[in-house]
Amino acid sequence: MSNLKGHNRELAERAYRVRRNAVLMGEVQGQGYIAQALDIADVLAVAYFHAMTYRPEDPEWEGRDRFLLSNGHYAIALYSALIEAGIIPAEELESYGCDESRLPMSGMAAYTPGMEMSGGSLGVGMSIAVGMALGLKRKKSSSRVYILFSDGELDEGAVWEALMSAAHYKLDNLIAIVDVNNQQADGPSTQVMAFEPLVQKLEAFGWFTQRIDGNDLDAVVDAFDAAKDHGEAKPRIIIADTLMGKGVPFLEAREKNHFIRVDAHEWQLALAALEEGRRA
Amino acid sequence: MTKPVPNPAKPRLTTSAMIASIASEGQRTQAAPFGTALVELAKTRPDIIGMTADLGKYTDLHLFGQAYPDRYYQMGMAEQLLFGAASGLAAEGFVPFATTYAVFATRRAYDFIHQTIAEEDRNVKIVCALPGLTSGYGPSHQAAEDLALMRAMPNMTVIDPCDACEITQVVPAMAAHQGPVYMRLLRGQVPLVLDEYNYTFELGKAKMIRGGRDVLFISTGLMTMRALEAAKQLESDKIDAAVLHVPTIKPLDVETILKEAQQTGRMVVVAENHTVVGGLGEAVARHMMLNGVAAKFRHIGLPDAFLAAGALPTLHDRYGISTQAVVDQMKAWQA
Numbered sequence: 001m002s003n004l005k006g007h008n009r010e011l012a013e014r015a016y017r018v019r020r021n022a023v024l025m026g027e028v029q030g031q032g033y034i035a036q037a038l039d040i041a042d043v044l045a046v047a048y049f050h051a052m053t054y055r056p057e058d059p060e061w062e063g064r065d066r067f068l069l070s071n072g073h074y075a076i077a078l079y080s081a082l083i084e085a086g087i088i089p090a091e092e093l094e095s096y097g098c099d100e101s102r103l104p105m106s107g108m109a110a111y112t113p114g115m116e117m118s119g120g121s122l123g124v125g126m127s128i129a130v131g132m133a134l135g136l137k138r139k140k141s142s143s144r145v146y147i148l149f150s151d152g153e154l155d156e157g158a159v160w161e162a163l164m165s166a167a168h169y170k171l172d173n174l175i176a177i178v179d180v181n182n183q184q185a186d187g188p189s190t191q192v193m194a195f196e197p198l199v200q201k202l203e204a205f206g207w208f209t210q211r212i213d214g215n216d217l218d219a220v221v222d223a224f225d226a227a228k229d230h231g232e233a234k235p236r237i238i239i240a241d242t243l244m245g246k247g248v249p250f251l252e253a254r255e256k257n258h259f260i261r262v263d264a265h266e267w268q269l270a271l272a273a274l275e276e277g278r279r280a
Numbered sequence: 281m282t283k284p285v286p287n288p289a290k291p292r293l294t295t296s297a298m299i300a301s302i303a304s305e306g307q308r309t310q311a312a313p314f315g316t317a318l319v320e321l322a323k324t325r326p327d328i329i330g331m332t333a334d335l336g337k338y339t340d341l342h343l344f345g346q347a348y349p350d351r352y353y354q355m356g357m358a359e360q361l362l363f364g365a366a367s368g369l370a371a372e373g374f375v376p377f378a379t380t381y382a383v384f385a386t387r388r389a390y391d392f393i394h395q396t397i398a399e400e401d402r403n404v405k406i407v408c409a410l411p412g413l414t415s416g417y418g419p420s421h422q423a424a425e426d427l428a429l430m431r432a433m434p435n436m437t438v439i440d441p442c443d444a445c446e447i448t449q450v451v452p453a454m455a456a457h458q459g460p461v462y463m464r465l466l467r468g469q470v471p472l473v474l475d476e477y478n479y480t481f482e483l484g485k486a487k488m489i490r491g492g493r494d495v496l497f498i499s500t501g502l503m504t505m506r507a508l509e510a511a512k513q514l515e516s517d518k519i520d521a522a523v524l525h526v527p528t529i530k531p532l533d534v535e536t537i538l539k540e541a542q543q544t545g546r547m548v549v550v551a552e553n554h555t556v557v558g559g560l561g562e563a564v565a566r567h568m569m570l571n572g573v574a575a576k577f578r579h580i581g582l583p584d585a586f587l588a589a590g591a592l593p594t595l596h597d598r599y600g601i602s603t604q605a606v607v608d609q610m611k612a613w614q615a
Contacts, residue, residue: 131368161358
């Protein structure tokens with residue numbers, strides 16, 4: 001981390017704080033999609049503190065970039081970023097997943113400021129993103145649509161319907177990020193349903209495609225910059241290979257970490273591990 | 281239900297047409313009322329856009345596409361994408377009219393409509409051809425259960441228009457309504473009936489089309505024209521039948537339905553182009569029960585079965601929703 005470029009050192013601190021928020025929320029429930037939040041924190045830090053335009057005080061500002069969370073169970077990760085971005089007050093963190101909370105375990109548009117769609121049913125987000133990108137073009141808006149989805153969602157046929165249509169409509173205002181952490185409910189994604197070679201498939205579908213280490217902040221920044229600056233009239237996608245539990249070694253090492261339970265005493269250990277990584 | 285006995289003297293009708301007109305011989309019709317009305321409305325509503333899943337021509341939306349090519353989106357044969365993208369466009373302030381066949385919207389794309397449109401209360405207008413039994417193509421194209429599925433979805437408004445006169449009025453009304461709407465579409469040469477009755481469509485309102493002392497038809501969609509034809513024929517049998525037309529299946533005009541149903545002495549006959557499971561008949565029965573309205577109750581609808589392929593008039597006779605079948609059933613019940 002010490003060799004990061006100046007601005008990227010700030011992003012590393014943002015990513016640390018996103019991870020910390022996620023662990024604190026995880027502790028409220030004692031379980032959850034913590035490992036995903038830790039793996040995607042670097043991507044969210046770059047999205048919210050480098051790439052995107054928005055107004056924290058006005059989450060529905062017309063000129064904002066839209067961020068769609070297709071994998072609704074990553075809500076814990078997005079809430080962590082929205083808190084860090086000042087869109088959700090930090091004190092709501094302890095309400096995560098509780099009755100009457102604005103932060104339900106799966107993302108829902110009507111509940112949470114900054115949540116652009118209702119997730120939960122995996123594979124629906126990409127088609128919404130296509131519609132939003134078409135709508136922004138109709139309005140001659142310079143805003144972009146960002147969409148995060150997961151490698152498991154590649155199993156859903158509707159994702160490919162939407163991928164095909166985005167290229168058909170030359171949606172150069174659409175930037176997708178697919179989190180390849182190779183874990184889904186029943187096991188490693190590549191074993192559940194083989195999706196490789198992903199770069200070739202997405203390129204064949206007409207997307208400007210980059211594949212990066214999604215936990216290498218320099219690479220993530222460069223990929224977002226390239227996605228925004230790319231000159232062809234194509235939708236853009238970043239395949240982010242990530243490590244489940246990133247930043248907390250004992251969670252990284254767990255074999256089945258799609259939905260993890262963490263013992264009460266381990267939350268402090270997790271926070272300590274993050275802090276240690278921050279200082280390194 | 282008794283099946284009609286095959287008549288060797290009667291010429292065999294062409295079978296299995298995917299799209300067949302429901303107009304009977306000599307009936308007045310109007311061409312493409314939905315497409316025509318949408319083109320007209322869009323003149324003053326630049327926020328209206330058209331979307332389809334490779335069925336523009338077969339849902340009369342091609343007229344909109346020809347009139348406003350830059351407001352028309354072909355989404356390919358991909359209904360889940362169609363409705364998800366419609367949700368995205370609605371999120372950006374547009375009012376998409378998204379068309380396909382009823383089976384593909386309600387059965388294939390149900391979760392997408394549920395999650396991306398209804399759950400988020402997006403302002404999408406879903407317009408679906410071949411509702412109920414209006415295709416002889418077999419179960420793949422017969423949406424016998426579409427009303428049951430759509431009325432079970434929170435936030436969804438469900439409309440089953442009778443004829444071209446009504447469709448022309450429903451289009452601006454559904455556009456003016458904020459929120460998701462499902463409309464059953466009759467396309468192509470669509471019968472014209474209700475103009476003779478000075479009919480005015482109002483969203484959420486049931487309307488008395490004709491009065492009668494012996495029977496109260498409570499009907500929706502094309503079954504209202506069948507009920508009206510049957511009522512005329514029943515006059516010669518000294519059966520005086522009223523027809524209450526219920527184009528809005530959800531929200532249901534419970535007040536008007538109960539007011540008419542509780543008039544003593546009338547048999548209540550619900551008629552719908554839909555399976556007897558989960559449609560207007562069960563909805564009316566529920567509200568009568570809840571409100572202590574007792575009446576002789578009969579239900580004309582499609583059987584809970586996979587329906588046959590064949591010529592549409594044959595199928596409407598067989599499954600009891602043709603005018604003649606309605607008349608025959610009424611005579612038996614009133615005997």
